Amino acid sequence: MVTVSTLKLDKRTYHHGDLRAALIDAGLAGLESTGPERISLRELARTVGVSPTAVYRHFPDKQALLAALGCEALRMLGEAQREASERAGGGIEGFGATGRAYVRFALSHPGLFRLAIAHGPAAVDLASEDDEASRLLVAYAAELTDGSPEAVRRLSLQAWSVAHGLAMLMLDGRLPPDDAIIDEVISERTLFPRPPGASP
Amino acid sequence: MVTVSTLKLDKRTYHHGDLRAALIDAGLAGLESTGPERISLRELARTVGVSPTAVYRHFPDKQALLAALGCEALRMLGEAQREASERAGGGIEGFGATGRAYVRFALSHPGLFRLAIAHGPAAVDLASEDDEASRLLVAYAAELTDGSPEAVRRLSLQAWSVAHGLAMLMLDGRLPPDDAIIDEVISERTLFPRPPGASP
């Protein structure tokens, strides 16, 4: 959260104070209850108590607003994953835990998750990303392989794909959002049967 | 394709002939060039040469229209996978081929793919689905495991998740839509190192 939620001053002030932060806060709140497609620029402005076009003083576009929300959502996702990783104590269990946290975050915050993925900054190289989620991923992949770039890359991509695919399939209703399925699919034991790095 | 594309009769006829099929055809054509959220009911009606509200004689909703398009798209996806499977000659290579075909279909028909997943019929149990894609998946999973329900289930879910995750990450710009990455991620050799069913 941005913790600037009480910035909606009373109406007597012509200027708002920090409209940008208020809009992002309202957007994050709205994303908790509906999907990204259904949040409206005008309604956001309404809840903040401002005219629709005032938004354009802070974001050139609706897309830009969504992108800002996406960045914040991505940060929250990474934070959830880091907590899960620390709780699991690192190692291969930590790796699995971050994957399961990825899916659980998607299920409990569908709007935020969708926006984090769909409207985040376009990624070029996974290794050079600067968000916490990506950092965690490649760090674990390096730890659990021989460290060669190819191995790190492959494990990162495969792990991310599994977690993301499961999350999206559940969000889109193609698979039931069942906790047991998460544990079944994202399992260090069955997914990567020979712990990488153990044997050459 | 539905192969009813020339049904847009000239304007002198008050009734259209087969408006429903024409709408679906136009929708599929539109999905080839843009995403599902950007196709407009009114524009679809316009390209077919009919008033906006005529659509409501054949679909109760825009959602219903999208659902119909999603079913058709899902059929096309399954067909692409079956072709790839047959070309690879079955077995574990066929399994990998269907996975790669899944991702390639997503990349070459993003709109169709998104709609096939997002607006298809809500799935309850993977084993009881009646679309070709699901059938292929569980058939391969049964062939490549000992056939126990748990093993079949797990392999199905993991394989689907990997393919779907990779496809979505590429479609959403989080990973470059690189053919080499597809081969790298969806590889029978690295993803399922011990061919299931070989050793107990």
Next chain:
DNA sequence: TCGGCTATGGTAACAGTGTCAACATTGAAA
């Protein structure tokens, strides 16, 4: 053959959206 009924199409309108141009207000710097 004819009359009516139903399937299918059209018109007008409503509320809502994102966005632009032009105008208004404010706080702070010169």
Next chain:
DNA sequence: TTTCAATGTTGACACTGTTACCATAGCCGA
């Protein structure tokens, strides 16, 4: 204190999905 850039507002435009109501046409029975 004056001016100016930052910020907010009003009004409008084109577009959307949807509804209520009206129009046409082709088929079915008398």
